């Protein structure tokens with residue numbers, strides 16, 4: 001059973017509701033191009049006269065560059081420029097996503113004071129990549145080394161600082177709680193994790209004139225990226241063009257301006273020639289920080305019959321010594337269950353690392369790991385089935401905000417996935433199920449993801465042949481944006497999906513929020529829907545009122561369908577005919593989804609400039625989240641301690657699905673990444689100098705086909721128009737949340753061993 005062929009009752013809420021193309025399975029518009037190699041990625045752009053840039057990085061964990069001897073590199077064949085802090089152009093400092101701005105009046109992407117191993121120190125630009133690489137090896141750097149504290153496992157890292165904005169408390173977390181018959185506490189840990197998109201970071205920077213910059217770079221946020229370059233080089237927004245039509249995955253790592261991007265753009269400007277920079281795989285581990293390591297202590301108390309009385313959460317995550325990033329660890333603990341007394345606190349611990357950042361369900365993912373393992377442990381202590389414990393604590397509203405849920409079909413997730421999995425047949429005793437040498441474990445856990453709000457802008461063009469174009473600076477990093485926006489326009493304008501072409505990934509097009517926080521689909525389908533409706537209304541007005549319209553004086557409304565327009569199907573004329581008669585070859589409309597009160601030019605700028613516009617929209621009166629429940633079978637080899645995931649059944653409530661096939665692929669992708677998180681992924685750092693030892697795909701292991709079993713993803717979502725205009729909720733990052741604890745819980749059930757630290761390795765089981 002899968003999402004695309006489940007019975008009508010579940011799995012196809014979108015399908016059964018759908019009358020037009022939106023909500024149905026449509027094949028990827030960009031699929032053919034990708035299969036045939038016709039999708040040109042950033043670094044494949046053919047730009048003439050290209051030079052190649054190679055990075056030189058610090059080899060110490062902390063300290064100072066004393067001197068750099070560039071002479072040999074400068075004299076090497078083909079070398080055009082060797083850049084470092086001394087001769088680099090200085091840029092304007094720009095804040096990152098989280099408000100960290102480099103100190104001082106100017107910003108240079110090359111360091112003298114070294115804060116982490118791998119920090120950018122110099123760059124070499126040469127005619128060929130090989131020449132640049134050879135010359136980079138000739139650069140001699142001498143350092144004055146200082147003690148590095150590379151991870152928060154190092155005692156010297158200390159306890160860090162409290163992030164007050166993330167602290168939350170209600171009820172009386174300190175008690176007394178006479179009714180609590182059971183108290184449980186444990187500490188859970190997750191390692192550093194890296195995004196490792198298959199397409200590494202990189203860019204081509206091309207100055208057409210001294211004040212006109214074109215950047216080909218994979219980015220999850222075209223608009224923000226263009227604004228960042230404009231800021232760095234003090235240029236008007238319109239003088240910068242960022243192009244990113246195809247992206248080979250980002251998973252959170254491609255939404256910010258990073259030092260290597262500045263370096264390439266500086267080199268291109270100084271040399272007056274286009275420069276290409278392709279980060280190597282190891283460099284992607286130092287270009288962007290990924291998820292910081294986390295440590296969380298949860299203390300739960302409950303009545304003997306399993307009602308939570310209090311929950312206390314103390315969380316730590318790493319940040320960099322030069323910036324603040326908080327992995328929001330309380331995010332799931334705060335809203336998942338009915339908890340009358342609650343406290344969550346978080347501290348961030350600065351260490352010598354590149355600044356961490358968003359990584360596949362930031363906060364949600366490790367938060368759920370701790371909470372959902374602790375719930376499993378509590379269920380065992382209480383002698384309750386883990387699903388039953390969760391049912392008893394299902395909240396009728398959001399305890400964090402006090403607001404009602406826009407929708408929450410988690411109980412249905414338990415019913416549907418539990419049944420499809422066969423949970424009722426589970427013997428709760430650990431080590432009670434086996435087949436030959438293999439211990440069998442069944443575990444479950446829940447996941448959730450918030451539904452965010454931000455404005456978007458889209459352009460819709462109706463052409464004389466009845467075909468439609470949708471234009472936006474939104475991006476598609478493999479998610480399906482091209483396809484669902486075509487479906488949306490097709491739905492409104494009554495044309496087949498194939499008649500709609502979608503153009504994305506160009507900063508010249510309408511403004512779109514970041515493809516982060518699993519929000520883009522809901523925000524941009526809403527923008528395109530609204531714009532397409534406006535285009536339809538303009539066509540109708542044109543038909544009814546233009547003096548040269550053949551439809552003038554018709555009944556008071558016209559039907560737009562199948563490339564025609566008319567009062568009835570019989571009397572309809574081609575849209576092209578109407579456009580020609582009224583003297584145009586196309587009709588173009590641009591609209592945005594800004595609230596009417598925020599329409600002034602300044603408000604507009606503010607709304608689109610703040611991080612994805614979040615928080616600036618009127619506060620929602622409901623609490624909006626997607627939910628899912630994972631049921632997972634593992635097989636553990638008793639002799640070798642190897643864990644294999646044998647079966648995954650997940651039911652998900654993500655509201656209405658705009659394209660069940662694409663959503664299913666997102667869900668399965670999330671589950672695959674969750675398997676990696678549970679069993680494989682671990683960023684390992686040299687404790688002496690902070691060098692990342694696992695900076696390649698052999699040592700930093702992600703789940704591959706051999707690690708992935710049959711996955712069944714069942715949608716129980718129904719359109720939620722309180723969450724978003726078209727009824728969808730968050731999809732992209734939902735399904736990863738809860739997979740790792742479900743696996744840890746299954747491993748406990750199989751072996752009787754509770755592993756509270758990821759990844760679960762054979763060493764930890766032997």
Ligand code: MCN
Pocket residue numbers: 197248249250251252359360361477478479480481484514515516517518519520521522654655656657658659660662663666669727728729730731732733
């Ligand atoms: N969708 C749907 N119905 C909905 C919502 C979404 O059918 N109600 C489908 C659409 O195909 C849509 C996709 O799911 O294109 C993802 O939509 P959404 O949840 O809005 O996520 P975004 O478009 O904002 O994409 C970002 C999200 C994030 S934050 C990460 S991290 C992540 C993810 O998407 N990175 C990805 N999925 C990824 N998938 C790929 N292939 N590569 C990445 O880097």
Ligand code: MOS
Pocket residue numbers: 220251252253358359360361362515516517518733
């Ligand atoms: Mo996703 S980590 O929010 O880009």
